[in-house]
Amino acid sequence: MFKRYNQLVLKRPLVTNMVTTGILFGTGDCLAQKFFPEHENSTYDYQRSLRSIIYGTLIFAPMGDKWYKFINTVKSPIRSSNGNINKYLDVVTRVAGDQLVFAPFVGIPMYYTMMTFMEFSSNPLDDIKRKLNNSLWPTLKTNWLVWPAFQMLNFSLIPVQMRLLSVNVVSIGWNCYLSYIHNKK
Structure with a gap:
């Protein structure tokens, strides 16, 4: 299976990464809903998972x-x-660039912005601003506890075409965390 994935990522890297990332973002949201429900009697929110899959596929993967x-x-x-x-x-x-440029100014703000936007609220700009004000700094601090050590290994041991996959595998837990924080009332 790994050999076939490697062939696909070399032949069609963007499409392969889009499919993989979408599935793994959806998996993270699924786990968040299963293990960290909003209420004791919460029902599964399929639209929430679909938003995660869309974000992972169309925004984060490219x-x-x-x-x-x-x-x-x-x-x-x-x-x-x-x-x-x-x-x-x-x-x-590279780790410094990833953690001091991409994470605080692109990756985390883009997640909260796009996920909030896809909820189609009546006042999306205010909701996005509120979400960023409430969640960006706590998420960034948690990011810095998780990602620098992993990225040191990723950037030094993993071939470049496989780095997004390795990040996505670790991101199952990270996406679960992001989904939980984003959907916490």
Whole structure:
């Protein structure tokens, strides 16, 4: 199965990443609804899961695909005569870019903005502003507890074409958390 996935991601990276990411975002939402329901008698919200799948497929996957290809080209401005040190510094620089640029200014705000927008409320701009004011900073702090260590491994050990998949696998838990925070009243 892994061999077939690798063939697909090399042949059709964007489509493969879109399908995979959509499924895994939906899985995270499903787990959030199952293990962290709003109320004791909450019924399963299929539209909520569909919004997660749409977001993962049409928004996050294309953005993530481009981001991981771009961040792979980033090099540390500090260079050494030792190639191993340069590789380590490049990984640290990529993790810093991912955590200090992408997460706070693109990834997390985009999630809350698009998920709130897809709820089709009567006042989406106010709802988006409220959601960002209430959730962005706590989510970012939690992000910094989870992602830097994983991204160090991801950027140093995983081939670039497989990085979005590795992030998506870990993101099942992360998407569960995001879904829980986004839907918490």
